[in-house]
Amino acid sequence: MPNPIITTKLHIPSVKDKEIIRTDLINKLNGGLDSKLTLISASAGFGKTTVLSHWINTCKRSVAWISLDKEHSDISHFLLYLIAAVQTIIPHIGKGLSAVLLSPQPPSSRSVLMTLINDLANTEDHLILVLDDYHLVDSSVVDDALSFLIENLPEQIHLIISTREDPVLPLARYRAGGQLNEIRTEDLRFSKSETAEFFSHEVKLSMTDEDITILEKQTEGWIAGLQLAAISIQGHEDKKSFINSFSGSNRFVLDYLVEEVLRIQASDVQDFLLRIAILDRFCGDLCDSVIQKKPGTGQRTLEILEKANLFIIPLDEKRKWFRFHHLFAELLRQRLSMSDTVDIKELHKRASVWFENKDLEIEAFKHAIAANDLDRAEILIEGKGMPLIFRGEMALVHNWLVSLSDSILEIRPTLLVLFAMVLTFLGKGSDAEKKLLRAENAPLENRDLMGQIAAIRAMLAIPQNNIKKILIQSKSALENLNPDNLAVRTITQWTLGFAYQHSGDRASAMKTFSEVIPISKSSGNIMATIAASTCLGQVQESQNQINNAEETYRNIIEEVGEPPWPSICEAYLGLARISYERNDLIKAAEYGDLSLSLALQLDNIDTPISCWILLSKLKLLSKDTIGSSALLNKAEQFVISHNLENRMKDVISVQVQSLLHQGNISGASFLIQNNELPIESVRIAIANGKYLKALDLLNRLLIDMDEKNWKKERFQLLILQVQAFYGDGQKDKTFILLDELLFLGESSGNIRIFIDEGQMMYRLLSEAISRGSSGDLLKMLVTSFQSRSLVDPLSRRELEVLELISQGFSNRDICEKLFLALDTVKGHNRKIFSKLAVNNRTMAISKARSLNILKH
Amino acid sequence: MSKKIMIYQIRINGHLDNKWADWFGNMTFSLENNGDTIITGPIVDQAALHGLLKRVRDLGMPLISVNQIQDKNTGVEI
Numbered sequence: 001m002p003n004p005i006i007t008t009k010l011h012i013p014s015v016k017d018k019e020i021i022r023t024d025l026i027n028k029l030n031g032g033l034d035s036k037l038t039l040i041s042a043s044a045g046f047g048k049t050t051v052l053s054h055w056i057n058t059c060k061r062s063v064a065w066i067s068l069d070k071e072h073s074d075i076s077h078f079l080l081y082l083i084a085a086v087q088t089i090i091p092h093i094g095k096g097l098s099a100v101l102l103s104p105q106p107p108s109s110r111s112v113l114m115t116l117i118n119d120l121a122n123t124e125d126h127l128i129l130v131l132d133d134y135h136l137v138d139s140s141v142v143d144d145a146l147s148f149l150i151e152n153l154p155e156q157i158h159l160i161i162s163t164r165e166d167p168v169l170p171l172a173r174y175r176a177g178g179q180l181n182e183i184r185t186e187d188l189r190f191s192k193s194e195t196a197e198f199f200s201h202e203v204k205l206s207m208t209d210e211d212i213t214i215l216e217k218q219t220e221g222w223i224a225g226l227q228l229a230a231i232s233i234q235g236h237e238d239k240k241s242f243i244n245s246f247s248g249s250n251r252f253v254l255d256y257l258v259e260e261v262l263r264i265q266a267s268d269v270q271d272f273l274l275r276i277a278i279l280d281r282f283c284g285d286l287c288d289s290v291i292q293k294k295p296g297t298g299q300r301t302l303e304i305l306e307k308a309n310l311f312i313i314p315l316d317e318k319r320k321w322f323r324f325h326h327l328f329a330e331l332l333r334q335r336l337s338m339s340d341t342v343d344i345k346e347l348h349k350r351a352s353v354w355f356e357n358k359d360l361e362i363e364a365f366k367h368a369i370a371a372n373d374l375d376r377a378e379i380l381i382e383g384k385g386m387p388l389i390f391r392g393e394m395a396l397v398h399n400w401l402v403s404l405s406d407s408i409l410e411i412r413p414t415l416l417v418l419f420a421m422v423l424t425f426l427g428k429g430s431d432a433e434k435k436l437l438r439a440e441n442a443p444l445e446n447r448d449l450m451g452q453i454a455a456i457r458a459m460l461a462i463p464q465n466n467i468k469k470i471l472i473q474s475k476s477a478l479e480n481l482n483p484d485n486l487a488v489r490t491i492t493q494w495t496l497g498f499a500y501q502h503s504g505d506r507a508s509a510m511k512t513f514s515e516v517i518p519i520s521k522s523s524g525n526i527m528a529t530i531a532a533s534t535c536l537g538q539v540q541e542s543q544n545q546i547n548n549a550e551e552t553y554r555n556i557i558e559e560v561g562e563p564p565w566p567s568i569c570e571a572y573l574g575l576a577r578i579s580y581e582r583n584d585l586i587k588a589a590e591y592g593d594l595s596l597s598l599a600l601q602l603d604n605i606d607t608p609i610s611c612w613i614l615l616s617k618l619k620l621l622s623k624d625t626i627g628s629s630a631l632l633n634k635a636e637q638f639v640i641s642h643n644l645e646n647r648m649k650d651v652i653s654v655q656v657q658s659l660l661h662q663g664n665i666s667g668a669s670f671l672i673q674n675n676e677l678p679i680e681s682v683r684i685a686i687a688n689g690k691y692l693k694a695l696d697l698l699n700r701l702l703i704d705m706d707e708k709n710w711k712k713e714r715f716q717l718l719i720l721q722v723q724a725f726y727g728d729g730q731k732d733k734t735f736i737l738l739d740e741l742l743f744l745g746e747s748s749g750n751i752r753i754f755i756d757e758g759q760m761m762y763r764l765l766s767e768a769i770s771r772g773s774s775g776d777l778l779k780m781l782v783t784s785f786q787s788r789s790l791v792d793p794l795s796r797r798e799l800e801v802l803e804l805i806s807q808g809f810s811n812r813d814i815c816e817k818l819f820l821a822l823d824t825v826k827g828h829n830r831k832i833f834s835k836l837a838v839n840n841r842t843m844a845i846s847k848a849r850s851l852n853i854l855k856h
Numbered sequence: 857m858s859k860k861i862m863i864y865q866i867r868i869n870g871h872l873d874n875k876w877a878d879w880f881g882n883m884t885f886s887l888e889n890n891g892d893t894i895i896t897g898p899i900v901d902q903a904a905l906h907g908l909l910k911r912v913r914d915l916g917m918p919l920i921s922v923n924q925i926q927d928k929n930t931g932v933e934i
Contacts, residue, residue: 044916135913164913224916250891252870252917330914334879 004077004102004362004392005084008281008315012065012130013053018202020194022051025187029055032181033128036153037174039182040162044327045224045254046188048162049132056128061158062089063128069280073139074395075109076101082129083116089127093119096565099526100602102392107566107602109145113152115566115601121154133326134163143168150174189221203230203309211239214247224327228257231309235264258331261310272301273310274339277332278347278370280363281315281323289354290347345371352376359384362393369400378414386523389422390487398422413439417452429460451480455488458495470499486523490516494532501539504708509539527567530556534570541574543711546749550578569598569607576614583751583784589618609635609647613654620658625796628658649675656680660687661758662795663831679713682720686760691728698724715744719753719761726764738768746777754781759834761785786837794835801828806845863925864905866895869918880908892920 029051032038040048056063064085072078080101083094094116100107120127137143147169153159161167174180190198195216199207207215219225229246236242242260249256262270275291276282282290287298302322305312311328315321324332336342348371355364361383368376381388381397389397401409401419409416416439423432436453454477461469474496481489493516500509513536520528533556540549556571557564564572576591592615599607612635619628632654639647652675659668665687672680678701685694698721705714718741725734745754754761762785769782794802797818804814814825833839836847866883872893874885881904883897899905905922912919 044914222916250871250887252868252872252893252915254916255870255872255876326914327916334876334915338875338878 005080006281008321009067009069009081010065010085010088011067011315012056012063013049013067013313014317015050015053015057019050019054020197020202021054022194025051025183026055026058028181028183028187030059033061033158035181036159036179037150037181038158038160039166039171039180040160040184040188041164041166041182042185042188043164044330045222045325046185047223048183048188050223051183051188052130052132052160052162056130059128061126061128063130064089065130066132068131068133068136070136070138071396072137073142075139075141075145076392077395078137078139078142078145079109079112080392085129086116086120086127090123090125092563093123095563096560096567100565100567102390102527109141110148111566111601113145113149117149117152117154120157123156126156126158128158128160130160130162132162134161134167135165140168188223190216190223190226191221192216195221195226198226199230203234205230205233205239207239211243214243218247219253222253224325225253225257227309227311228254228261232257232260232264235261254327254331258328258335262335269301269304272298273305273332274336275342275347277324277329277336278344279323279351281321283320283322286351286354290350292350345373349373349376352380356380362388362391362396365393366396374404374408374412378412381418385484385486387418387487389418389425390525394422394425398426410438411442413442413449414446416442417449417456420456421452424456424459429463432456432460447480448482448485451477451482451485451492452488453477454480455492455495458492458499462495462498465502467499467503470495471503474499486519487525490520490523490525490528493519494528494535497532497535501535504710506539506543507709510536510543513539526559529559530565530567530571533559534568534574537571537574541577541712544715544744544748544750545711546578546581549574553578564594564598566598566601569595569602569605569611572598573607573610573614576611580614580618581752582749583755585618585621589615592618606638606642606644606647609638609644609650612638613650617654620661623794632658649677653677653680656683657756660684679716679720682717682724686720686724686727689727691724694724695721695728715741715750716753719757723757723760723764727760734764735768735771735773738764739773742775742777746775751777751781751784755784762837794832798828798832798835801825802832802844802848805829805832805841806848861898861900863896864899865921865923865925866908866912867920867922868893868895868912869920879911896925 029038040052042048056065066072066081066085068078068081072081080098083097083101086093087095097112097115101112131146146167150159150169171180175182192212196207196209196212199205199212199215215226215229219229232246233239233242246256246260262273265273272287272291276287279286279290282298282302284296284299284302287293287301288295291298302312306314306319306322311325312322313325315323323329336344348367352364352367352371352373355361355367361380365377365380365388368380377400383391397418401415401422404415409419416435420432420435420439423429423435436456439449439453454473458470458473458477461467461473474492477492478489478496481492483489493512497509497512497516500506500512513532516532517529517536520526520532533552537549537552537556540546540552553571553574556568557575560568572591572595576588576595579585579588579591592611596608596611596615599605599611612631616628616631616635619625619631632651636648636651639645639651652671656668656671656677657680659665659671660683665684668680668687669684672684678697682694682697682701685691685697698717702714702717702721705717718737722734722737722741725731725737741754745751754765762782765778765782765785768778800818801814804817809817811822811825811829814820815822818825820828829841832844836844838844838847869892871887871891872885872895877883877885880895881897883895886894886896888894899908909919909922
């Protein structure tokens with residue numbers, strides 16, 4: 001995915017060697033390093049940026065710098081730059097967050113900031129983060145994000161904001177808490193001695209004390225004014241008369257001085273300055289194209305301007321790119337707009353062409369908009385195969401489309417469809433549909449456009465859960481879209497796969513996802529690759545293709561590299577489930593924990609539920625019943641607080657299994673009363689000894705699964721069927737089916753699906769061995785039952801009883817200690833013996849010690 | 857449809873001549889003896905007013921005062 005970061009915006013402005021050093025201000029900046037925030041707030045032209053770059057030059061700490069502009073009012077843009085700036089110092093910080101932000105539906109700014117803050121808090125490095133020109137950001141969303149960042153700022157970080165207006169932050173509270181270091185206009189104004197030093201050292205003009213006093217008074221220590229005055233004086237033969245007329249003028253200082261400065265330039269330099277003012281940044285070659293001069297002219301003129309101190313600021317070490325001081329640019333643009341002779345739109349158009357030829361499509365697009373050249377803009381927005389909306393420029397494109405009148409849109413169906421696409425990604429489905437209807441009013445001969453319309457309708461049907469519509473629209477889109485419209489084709493393949501997956505047609509889903517992965521990889525769309533691969537892995541798991549699923553998940557993890565991105569939490573969850581199924585419980589817990597920590601950094605996903613359920617099962621297996629139910633409670637709370645009622649079944653299903661293992665059949669029956677959980681109903685029937693009822697239920701369910709060709713569910717049902725046959729005494733059927741299941745399990749690597757069934761499965765397998773069956777899986781399963789862990793965990797009461805047995809108490813002693821009847825204690829004993837697969841107290845104690853379940 | 861337009865006066869330190877009128881969206885300028893400029897004209901709404909003040913800020917002009925000179929109930933009908 002192309003990154004929209006313009007690196008010159010992360011460049012710390014360089015220091016000119018002659019500039020005067022302002023020791024007081026540097027001391028004040030150093031003194032503020034213990035507080036959280038330094039605020040430099042003053043009008044344009046007071047030398048805020050210059051003072052900062054001087055200080056950074058003397059400061060030993062690392063500095064990350066962002067030169068903000070109005071595009072950073074878009075929160076995704078702001079965060080992208082924030083991450084990129086920090087990465088200039090600590091490259092691994094926030095890795096993966098940028099790609100997440102560039103995805104069509106990025107997570108909330110808080111979760112992104114939380115990840116970034118956590119990453120920063122874990123580093124050794126001390127870092128200064130500078131946000132220059134924060135006044136250009138006009139967004140309460142960014143203000144909120146910034147105050148969140150400040151509230152949670154790790155100790156190692158010092159934030160500096162430079163701005164022309166006080167930001168909307170709780171400054172009074174920061175002040176009161178001693179967290180704020182402030183540099184304001186009064187601190188920045190040149191004093192008389194600084195004014196004198198400026199003229200004698202920086203611009204090397206000899207001035208009388210009287211002249212200095214007049215200039216200082218007239219400009220009120222305003223540095224931009226003094227600099228312009230110095231340039232004007234240099235251009236005047238008689239500096240005394242200039243100073244007198246300047247001091248005698250009532251005109252706005254800057255207006256007066258800029259006019260003076262322009263007047264003393266050669267006419268070609270004047271022309272150059274005015275025309276170049278339309279550019280936010282420029283290099284010699286770009287200037288030549290915009291002004292239409294011989295190659296090399298621009299570069300030479302830029303050198304002259306730099307030497308003459310004409311407010312141009314280098315943006316890189318090589319001095320290739322420059323920009324004007326904002327204040328100067330503003331004044332130049334004001335003068336350009338008054339000129340009758342210059343065709344400003346033509347200038348923008350030339351700039352647009354230049355940027356396009358350099359493959360800088362975003363800037364090319366911006367100048368096309370400024371030139372009001374709709375044809376150009378319409379072409380550039382396509383971004384040569386990767387539309388600008390997929391390059392993090394959703395807000396830019398959206399703002400432009402909003403600014404166009406209906407009459408313009410009416411005759412440009414391409415733009416209407418693009419508008420609908422943007423609105424879809426912004427979650428404004430009904431507005432998107434209106435645009436599509438209008439686009440369809442125009443005669444559509446362009447098949448690709450018809451394909452795009454269908455693709456958007458497919459996306460719009462996803463939140464409505466209208467699977468049939470997704471299916472129809474996706475298919476129609478793929479028929480009509482251009483083969484090289486990879487961006488939209490990729491999305492549509494994914495919506496198609498999604499529809500197949502959710503309509504239960506897993507074979508088609510698998511095929512579709514397998515096809516889309518190489519396409520998204522080749523177009524560099526890593527988010528689409530992750531999304532499609534994750535879905536593929538899940539479908540493979542649900543078809544019990546455990547080994548294939550593992551490979552799919554491992555590919556995702558490899559694709560992303562270290563450290564993992566939050567968006568691959570589902571891949572780790574998949575590996576956790578697979579490790580669990582293979583009975584590698586340590587790995588399962590590791591992957592599960594990792595997945596959970598990643599998933600909690602994202603919003604709008606239900607992955608944490610699955611993580612907690614799995615981790616809860618693992619806790620149960622390590623006899624931590626309290627920890628287990630705590631995790632299950634978390635899952636349940638999450639389901640409720642996020643309105644994810646459809647996931648409640650998963651939670652209840654685990655609760656039912658856990659109750660059945662404790663022998664609490666009535667509790668389990670109660671739980672499933674209001675829920676359609678067919679597999680759990682079968683389990684309860686078997687636990688109740690109602691084998692024929694279980695078999696009847698199973699027959700019906702199996703017919704359904706065979707029709708759908710759902711492999712994993714079918715396997716699970718057969719596992720239950722074999723126990724029901726066994727319970728019902730149908731030995732022949734039992735052992736024929738068991739052979740089939742062992743064969744299936746052996747080839748795909750299933751273990752826990754057997755072991756989790758508990759005691760009856762153990763008896764069944766043991767009997768199979770005594771009947772002469774063999775096979776690696778069978779032997780391994782029986783050994784697991786015997787040694788690795790207890791399938792049926794002992795209840796708390798049973799553990800208490802066992803503890804007392806191991807301390808040598810008789811049954812009667814135990815009755816008294818626990819206030820129980822003798823029969824009850826004997827009942828507990830029988831259960832303990834059965835669960836431990838032993839037949840007397842001595843063996844129970846030795847087995848319990850080998851399993852390490854006794855406290856003493 | 858008619859809407860009410862407010863007349864505002866903005867006082868800035870320093871004289872600005874009439875070539876700035878465009879920049880301020882066709883307001884009239886009056887230069888005061890004390891060196892201030894009073895910019896007077898219709899402002900359609902609060903957003904327009906803030907936009908204008910932002911321009912003043914970006915040019916570093918010292919802003920002295922902003923006054924609405926018409927009662928909002930008797931604004932000009934256009």
